[in-house]
Amino acid sequence: MTKYNQVTEGLMLEHFARLSEPLRRQYAYLEAQKLGRGGKTYISKLLGISHKAIRKGEAEVTDPELLRQIPAGRQRRAGAGRKKFCPLP
Numbered sequence: 001m002t003k004y005n006q007v008t009e010g011l012m013l014e015h016f017a018r019l020s021e022p023l024r025r026q027y028a029y030l031e032a033q034k035l036g037r038g039g040k041t042y043i044s045k046l047l048g049i050s051h052k053a054i055r056k057g058e059a060e061v062t063d064p065e066l067l068r069q070i071p072a073g074r075q076r077r078a079g080a081g082r083k084k085f086c087p088l089p
Helices: 006-018 021-035 040-049 051-062 064-068
Strands: none
Touching: 006 021, 006 040, 021 040, 021 051, 040 051
């Protein structure tokens, strides 16, 4: 596996910082795929993203149905994320 040079890594980090959560996962997966064996570990360390997130990005890229579950203008599926705080009466 060939690693990227420092300039390319810097540009990747700048671009990655501007992406939404789903796009970050998908971008990380696509970059890891380009590198082949060892790519997931390298991209995981470079971008500071977990292997689990990269696998989730893989599922989203390869299964368009998962992407359709996320409403337009939203980051997550309906009902996902932190639940609202409801104090006891």
